[in-house]
Amino acid sequence: MSLQDRLDAFKADFEAGKPPYETRPAVIETMHRATAELIASGAAGRALKAGDKAPAFILNDPEGNAVSSADLLAKGPLVLSFYRGVWCPYCNMDLQALQAALPAVQNLGASLVAISPQNAPNSRKSVRQNGLGFPILSDPHNDVAAAFGLRFELPDYLVELYKGFKNDLPTFNGDPSWTLPMPARFVIGQDGTILYAEVNPDYTRRPDPEEMLPVLRGALVKA
Template sequence: MTNKILILFAFIAVTAVNTINAQVPSNAEDVSPLLIGERVPEATLIDPDGNKLTLKSVIKEKPTVLVFYRGGWCPYCNAQLSGLSESESKILELGYQIIAISPDNYKNLKPTMQEDNVAYSLYSDPEAKLIQDIGIGFETPSMAKMYIKKKTKMDATDILPVPTVMVLNTSGEILFEYINPNYKVRLSESLLLSALKALKDDM
């Protein structure tokens, strides 16, 4: 009887794991992100010094340009982060802050900030949990895992985000979003600034 119960528990546990894994799409084109008008879920992030903090505590200060990037190993992400640095003064003048989140190990955040001349905040999303909860995560391709390990000397997370830009109010409501499964195509500065100006006029 005891053996049967143990086998049943083991079956339930394996089924639960498989169900969780099945919820993460294998392709970037198959993600199902939260929509404009919905609120981002609460999450625990890690800053470049290894300190834990909540997403809520970060976004409550002012409206936020929230960027999800694949990692500091990605040249397209680096170009995007650098471009945001160049636009940061204009974004701040409009009353917004910028934060960028990736599944990178927090130890990789400072090198990325230095390489891309980033003054705004970068955070790590441990195990890509927030990325999954927002619905922009997909399984890291095997070739990407090998590339990431070669570049960072660390194991890649099992999940990557589709590159995403969201604009949030201080309550975490999504006011605007740009999500493109083609990681080579990023939101332009002009479109972002136009959206921020339009949203500010409506606030």
């Protein structure tokens, strides 16, 4: 079963209100409204694309160690996945699919990291619960996400819904702004050029990691 098939199956159960979700129709309507508005805003079209230069960054891993994009690119291509947080089941399934692809990514000489606005304790929880062999880097205030064109502010009505779900983003992230990154995946070549970019304002839609492997093979040939 593909990653998207698994996401679609989860979404169908959630929206049908199957236990343990018991989702109310008004909740589903609110989520659909927020996604439709983000799509209509055109924000995804303004994000960085293949051919653009990737912003350099230095972020901390869950243990407080500084991780530099320049150091990672010195070793080979870099795969970046922007992750909303431990509270997002779609994001966790995405991480699990990336973990399954990690051996192939590493065999092609690439590094893989996820970037999230959440704080270090929540990233450690994400790594542990999803059995990850790659780090989740903390992006305070979504500044790196903004540099990639991914940061957006949640509308007030969605903030109220999240609060009702106990998804208190200021607590998860240590940041009062109520912003998130659009889910995105990038492959960056050693010269800093983005070779592959997948950005989707619909958080329930994610590309299968297999899709980026031919790009990594091409980067290996060029190197």
